[in-house]
Amino acid sequence: MELLSGADMIARFLQDEGVEYIYGYPGGAALHIYDALFRQDKVKHILVRHEQAATHAADGYARASGKPGTVLVTSGPGATNAVTGIATAYMDSIPLVVLCGQVMSHLIGDDAFQETDIIGVTRPVVKHSFSIRHPSEIPEVLKKAYYLASTGRPGPVVVDIPKDMTAPTERYEYVYPKKVKLRSYNPVTRGHTGQIKKAVEMMLKAKRPVFYTGGGVVTGNASEGLTDLVKHLGFPITTTLMGIGAYPQSDRQCLGWLGMHGSYESNMAMHHADLVIAIGARFDDRVTNNTSKFCPTAKIIHVDIDPSSVSKTVRADVPIVGPAASVINEMISLVQGKEVSQPEALAEWWQKLDGWREERVGKLYEPSQEGEPLKPQEVIEAVCRVTRGEAYVTTDVGQHQMFAAQYYKFDKPNRLITSGGLGTMGFGFPAAMGIKKSYPDDDVVCITGEGSFQMMMQELSTCKQYGVGVKIINLNNGSLGMVRQWQDLNYKSRHAQSYMESLPDFQMLIESYGFTALKVERHEDLEPALERAFADKNELVFLDVYVDPREHVYPMQVPLGSMRDMLLSKTERT
Amino acid sequence: MRHIISILMENEPGALSRVVGLFSQRNYNIESLNVAPTEDPTLSRLTVTTVGDDRVIEQITKHLNKLIDVVKLVDLTEGQHIERELMLVKVKALGAARDEVKRTADIFRAQVVDVTPNLYTVQITGDASKLDAFLQAMAPVGILEVARTGVSGIARGDKVLSL
Numbered sequence: 001m002e003l004l005s006g007a008d009m010i011a012r013f014l015q016d017e018g019v020e021y022i023y024g025y026p027g028g029a030a031l032h033i034y035d036a037l038f039r040q041d042k043v044k045h046i047l048v049r050h051e052q053a054a055t056h057a058a059d060g061y062a063r064a065s066g067k068p069g070t071v072l073v074t075s076g077p078g079a080t081n082a083v084t085g086i087a088t089a090y091m092d093s094i095p096l097v098v099l100c101g102q103v104m105s106h107l108i109g110d111d112a113f114q115e116t117d118i119i120g121v122t123r124p125v126v127k128h129s130f131s132i133r134h135p136s137e138i139p140e141v142l143k144k145a146y147y148l149a150s151t152g153r154p155g156p157v158v159v160d161i162p163k164d165m166t167a168p169t170e171r172y173e174y175v176y177p178k179k180v181k182l183r184s185y186n187p188v189t190r191g192h193t194g195q196i197k198k199a200v201e202m203m204l205k206a207k208r209p210v211f212y213t214g215g216g217v218v219t220g221n222a223s224e225g226l227t228d229l230v231k232h233l234g235f236p237i238t239t240t241l242m243g244i245g246a247y248p249q250s251d252r253q254c255l256g257w258l259g260m261h262g263s264y265e266s267n268m269a270m271h272h273a274d275l276v277i278a279i280g281a282r283f284d285d286r287v288t289n290n291t292s293k294f295c296p297t298a299k300i301i302h303v304d305i306d307p308s309s310v311s312k313t314v315r316a317d318v319p320i321v322g323p324a325a326s327v328i329n330e331m332i333s334l335v336q337g338k339e340v341s342q343p344e345a346l347a348e349w350w351q352k353l354d355g356w357r358e359e360r361v362g363k364l365y366e367p368s369q370e371g372e373p374l375k376p377q378e379v380i381e382a383v384c385r386v387t388r389g390e391a392y393v394t395t396d397v398g399q400h401q402m403f404a405a406q407y408y409k410f411d412k413p414n415r416l417i418t419s420g421g422l423g424t425m426g427f428g429f430p431a432a433m434g435i436k437k438s439y440p441d442d443d444v445v446c447i448t449g450e451g452s453f454q455m456m457m458q459e460l461s462t463c464k465q466y467g468v469g470v471k472i473i474n475l476n477n478g479s480l481g482m483v484r485q486w487q488d489l490n491y492k493s494r495h496a497q498s499y500m501e502s503l504p505d506f507q508m509l510i511e512s513y514g515f516t517a518l519k520v521e522r523h524e525d526l527e528p529a530l531e532r533a534f535a536d537k538n539e540l541v542f543l544d545v546y547v548d549p550r551e552h553v554y555p556m557q558v559p560l561g562s563m564r565d566m567l568l569s570k571t572e573r574t
Numbered sequence: 575m576r577h578i579i580s581i582l583m584e585n586e587p588g589a590l591s592r593v594v595g596l597f598s599q600r601n602y603n604i605e606s607l608n609v610a611p612t613e614d615p616t617l618s619r620l621t622v623t624t625v626g627d628d629r630v631i632e633q634i635t636k637h638l639n640k641l642i643d644v645v646k647l648v649d650l651t652e653g654q655h656i657e658r659e660l661m662l663v664k665v666k667a668l669g670a671a672r673d674e675v676k677r678t679a680d681i682f683r684a685q686v687v688d689v690t691p692n693l694y695t696v697q698i699t700g701d702a703s704k705l706d707a708f709l710q711a712m713a714p715v716g717i718l719e720v721a722r723t724g725v726s727g728i729a730r731g732d733k734v735l736s737l
Contacts, residue, residue, distance in 0.1 A: 119588060124599045128642040131588070148642065183737070184584060184645040308636035311629070 004174040006135035007036035007166035010099070013142045015042045016176040019070050021061065021437055022046070023054035027074025028114060029101030032166035034072075046437065046466060049458040051078050053430035055085020056456070059094050060431030061438050063417045064392055066221065068095035068149045069434065075101045075163075076114030080121060084424060087125040089156040091421025092242060093219055095149040096156035097142075102131075105162040119160050127155030132165045136172040143177040152187030153306040154219055188305065191322025191330065199277070199301045199318045200334040206275035207345035208297075208352075209235045212258065212287075213324075215242030215420070216280015216304060222324035223247065223413040226279065229332050233340060236353055238266035240281050242420040245410035250389075255353065259287040260557045261402045264566065264574075265356040267557065270295055271564035272352070279303040280324045283314040284421070293562035303327045363569070364406075365551070373548040374523060376400060376475045380407035383445060383473055386530040391443035392417060392435050396428040396452030399481035402553040404447040426455030432470040433459060443534060445471040450503055451480045460513045460540075469538040474506060477549035485552045489567075506544040517542040576605065577631050578650040578657060578727045580735055581620040581638060585611050589643035593620060596641065602626065602634050606659075606702075606724030617645065617737075621726045623702075646735060654730040660699045660723045662687070663709070666716035667694040675715055682708045693718060701725075 004012060010033050014022065023046050026034045037045050048054040051073045058069025069089075073082050079100040089096040103112040119129045128148050130141045138161075145157040203209060217226050217239075223246040230237050230253055237247050238258040247254050256263030258270055270276065276298045281287070283302075288294045291313055302309075302316035303324060310319045320327055340346055365377045380403050383391075389409050394417040395401040401418055410416050417435065419427040432446040453474055463470065475481075483498040510517035518529045520543055533541040558565040558573070566574045583589050590609060597604050602624060609620040624634060631649065638644050650657070667675045667689075675694050679686055684698035698708050702725060709717065729735070 120591065123592060123595050129588070182642065185642050306640070308633060308640055312633060 002174050003171035005032070005036070005166065005168045005171050006132070006138050006161075007032035007168060009135070009138045009172070009174050010142065010161075010166065011036040011040050011043065012174060013139055013176065014070065015040065017142070017146055019043050021434075022070040022072050023048055023057045023434065024072030025051050025054060025074065025078055027078045027101060029075035029103055029163045030072060030078070032163065032168060033099070033101065033161070035168070036166075045072070047462065048430065049461050050456070051081035052085050052426065053433070053456055053459045053462070055082045055096065055098065056088065056424075056427050056430035057434030057437075058096055059085060059089045060394060060417055060434035062089070062094050062096060063431070064414050064435045065438060066219065066414065068097055068146055068154075071096065071098040073098070073100055074114065075103055075118070076116045078114075079118040080116055083122060083125070086122055086156045086158065088419050088422045088424045088427060090125040090127070092215060092419065093154050094156070095154035097145045097149050098156060098158045100158060100160050102160045102162040104164045106164075108162065118158065122158050125156070126158050129158040129160065131160040132162065135165045135167075135170055138165070139174060140177050140180060143180045144182065147180050148182075148185065152185070188322050189326065191303065191320040191327040193330065195318055195320045196327060196330050197334060199320060200331055202275055202299060202301065202318065203233060203277060203331075204335065204338060205341050207342050208273045208349045209233075209275040209277065209346075210255075210269045210273040211235055211237035211277045211279070212240070212270065212281055213237065213243045213246055213279045214240040214281025217243055217246040217324045218280075218413040220280055220305065220324035222280070222328050225325055225328040225332060229328055229335070232332065232335055234346065235277075236269055236350070238262070238269060240284070240287055240420070241405055241418065243281060244405060244416045245413045248411040249409045250411055255357070257405060258563070259284075260289070261406070261553050261555065263406075264360045264555050264568065265353060267555065267563045267566060268356045269353055270298075271562055273298045275299050275301070277301045278316075279328065280305070282309045283312065285313070288314060289557045289563055289565070290560045295563065360568070365554075368523060368548065370523070373546060374520070374526060376403045376477070376547040376551055377407050379473065379475060379526065379545050379547060380404055380447065382526050382530055383447070384408045386527070386534055387443050387445065391415070391445045392432070392439065394418065394428040394432040394435065394444070394446045396446075396448040397423045397425045398449055398452060398483075399477075399485065399551070399553050400447050400449045400452075400475040402482075403475070425452040429453060429456050429470070429472065430459050432472075433463060433468050436468050436470045437466065440469075441537065443471065443537065445473060447473050447475065449481060450474055450476045450478065450500055450506070457509075460510065460515070463540050464513050464515070467538065469536070469540050471533050471540070472542045474542065474544050475547050476503075476506070476544055477547050477551070478503065479549050481549070481551075482553070484549070488552065506542065510542040515540045515542060517544060520545040575627070576623060576625050576651070578621060578623050578655070578725055579635065579638070579647055580650055580727060581622070581647040582612070582617050582645045582735060582737070583620060583641075584643045584645065585616050585618040586643060589618065590620070592641050592643055593622070593638065596637055597622075597624070600633070600637060602630065606722075608724040608726055621724070623725045645737065648729065648735050650727045650729060653733065655727050656730060657701045657725055657727040658699055659702055659705055659725050660697065661705045661708070662721045663696045663698070663712060664693050664718040665696060665712050666692065666718060668692060671715045675712070678708075678711050682711070684708065
C-alpha cells in the first residue's frame with residue numbers, strides 16, 4: 001500500500017493516466033500541486049503566460065491527437081482567465097480536464113483572497129465539474145474527469161481542488177483506478193439497428209442525396225469509415241467547418257464545406273437535395289441560415305451521439321442516436337453488395353453538381369495585379385503549396401479563418417484546428433503551440449490576423465522558453481476584417497472601431513524574442529518568404545503579410561435566406 | 575402546455591444548481607420546483623413544472639438527461655398521474671370572518687393548524703387549481719401570507735420511477 005499526499009496523488013495520477021504535457025500557471029492555491037510536479041519528471045509542465053493560453057494549448061493538442069488535454073491553474077483569477085478556453089472547448093466538444101486550485105475548504109464562501117466559485121462560473125460551459133471534498137477521493141474523481149471528458153460527446157471537465165486537499169502532511173492510500181462507473185452516465189455505444197436500416201433504404205433510393213458531416217466524425221474517429229461509405233455510394237459530400245478533412249477535400253465527391261461562407265456548390269447541393277445524411281453535425285445557425293427555408297425538398301437523416309442535438313433546430317425524419325463510427329460501420333455492412341436504385345437520377349444529380357462547381361471556377365476571387373496589395377486568398381494558397389497540404393493549420397477568428405478554411409485543402413481529419421462554435425479570437429497561436437509540443441516533426445502553422453494575434457501574443461515568451469517552432473502567418477490588413485466586411489455590407493461602410501491604429505512593428509516585436517520575422521508586401525516576396533519560414537521545423541518564424549484590407553469573404557449567405565441565397569462577390573448574387 | 579417533470583438525481587452539492595441553471599441558460603420556464611432526498615439518501619427527487627410546446631419539452635428532457643447528476647426522469651403529464659401541492663396560508667380571522675374562514679377551510683378539506691386571536695393559519699393540499707381556488711375564496715377576508723411547496727407528483731398505477 002502506498003501513502004501519498006493529495007498533491008502527490010495528482011502528480012502520480014497524471015503519470016498513470018499517460019499525460020505527457022500539462023499547460024498551466026502557478027499560484028498560491030495550486031502550490032502544493034506544483035511542488036509535487038517539481039519532484040517528478042514524467043509529466044512535463046509548460047508554463048504559459050496567460051491561463052487562457054493554457055486552455056487553448058491543451059485544446060489544440062486534444063484536437064490534433066484525439067486525447068484529452070490537461071490544464072492546471074490556480075484559484076480566482078487563474079481559473080477565471082481559463083474560462084474562455086473552457087467555453088471554446090465546450091462549444092466544439094473537445095476533451096479537456098482543467099484542474100483549478102481553490103482556497104482552503106474552511107475559507108470557501110468567505111470571499112477569501114483569490115477565491116472564485118469557479119464551479120458556478122463555469123457551470124454552463126462544462127460537460128461536468130467536481131469539487132474535491134476529501135484527499136482520498138482524488139484518484140477516483142480525476143479518473144471520472146478524464147472518463148467524462150473523453151467519452152460520449154466529449155467536453156471539458158473542471159476539477160476544483162481546495163488547497164488543504166493537497167496538503168503535504170496528510171497522506172492517503174493511492175491506487176490508480178483503471179475503470180470508473182457512473183450510474184447516471186452511460187453513453188450510447190451503437191445506433192438503433194431498425195433506424196439505421198430505414199436510413200440505408202432511403203439512401204439507396206435517393207435521387208439527389210448529399211452527405212453533410214461535422215466535427216462528430218472527426219472526434220468520433222469515423223473518417224475512414226465515412227470515406228468508404230461515401231465512395232461506395234458515389235454520393236456528394238459537404239462538411240461543416242469543424243468536419244473539414246474528415247473526407248479528403250481533393251476527392252471529386254467532396255463539394256467543400258457549407259454554410260455562411262461555404263462553397264457555392266455545397267450550399268446549392270443542400271438546397272436542392274432530396275436526402276440529407278447528417279452525421280456528427282448539429283445544424284448550427286451558421287450552417288442552416290433560415291431554418292424555415294432550409295433544404296425545402298429534403299428528408300433528413302440525422303446521426304449524432306448527443307440526443308439533444310437531434311431535432312434541436314431542424315426536425316430529423318430519421319433520427320439515429322449513436323457514435324458516428326459504429327453507425328457508419330453498420331451502414332457500410334448494410335450497403336455492401338447493394339447498388340443505388342436510381343443510378344440515372346444520381347448521374348443527373350452529378351451533372352447539376354458539376355455544373356454548379358464549374359460555374360465558379362476561376363471566379364472565386366480576383367488575384368492581385370502587379371503593384372497591388374496581396375490578396376489573403378493567394379497567401380493561403382501559397383501556404384498550402386509550400387506545406388504540400390500536410391500541415392496542422394490553426395486559425396484565429398475572422399476573415400483569415402474563413403480564407404484558411406476555403407483555400408487550404410485538407411485531406412486528413414484533425415488538421416484544421418479552429419474555434420468553430422465559440423469563435424474565439426486568440427485561439428490560434430496557443431493552440432498551435434500545444435500541437436507543436438506533441439508533434440515536433442510536423443509543420444504547425446497558425447494563420448492569424450493582427451487583431452487576433454494581439455490577443456494572445458504574450459505566448460511568444462512561452463515559445464521561446466520551450467523552443468516551440470510554430471509558423472505564424474499574420475494576414476495583416478490593419479483592420480478587424482470580418483467586422484469591417486459586415487460594416488461594409490450592413491452599415492454603409494461606417495467602420496466603427498474595426499480599424500487598428502498603432503500596430504506594433506511586428507518584425508521588431510518578434511525579433512525582440514529572438515525569433516525570425518519577415519515582412520511581406522510584394523507578390524514576388526511571398527513564396528521565398530514561405531520557403532524560408534518552413535525551412536527549419538524547429539524554428540519559430542513569423543511572416544507579417546500585408547494583404548488587401550478591402551477584400552471580402554465570399555460566398556456569403558444572405559441573412560434570413562435559404563441555403564442557396566448567397567452573395568458571390570461584391571457585385572454578384574444568386 | 576404545462577408539464578410536470580420528475581427527476582431522480584444524485585444527492586450531491588451543486589446538482590440542483592445544474593438543473594436550475596439549465597433552465598435559465600436555455601431560456602426555459604420554471605413554474606414551480608421542489609426537491610428533497612428520497613428513501614435512498616444518495617438520491618434526490620426533484621419535481622419541476624414547466625410550460626412549452628412538444629419541441630421545447632423534448633429539448634428540456636433531453637438536456638436534463640444529459641446532466642451527469644441526473645439519473646432518471648419522467649414527464650408525469652405524459653400519463654395518468656397524481657399531482658399535489660401543499661400550502662400554508664395566514665388569513666385574518668376577526669369577528670364574523672373567523673367563522674367564515676373555518677367554514678371555507680372545511681369545504682376545501684383544509685385544516686386550521688395555528689390560531690391567534692386575530693388570525694388562522696390554514697394548511698391545504700391539492701392540485702394547483704384547488705389551491706388557487708382557496709386563495710380566491712379567502713381574498714375578501716384578507717390574506718396575510720402564503721407559502722406553497724410547488725407541485726409534487728407521482729404516476730398512477732404500476733409505473734415506478736426508480737433505479
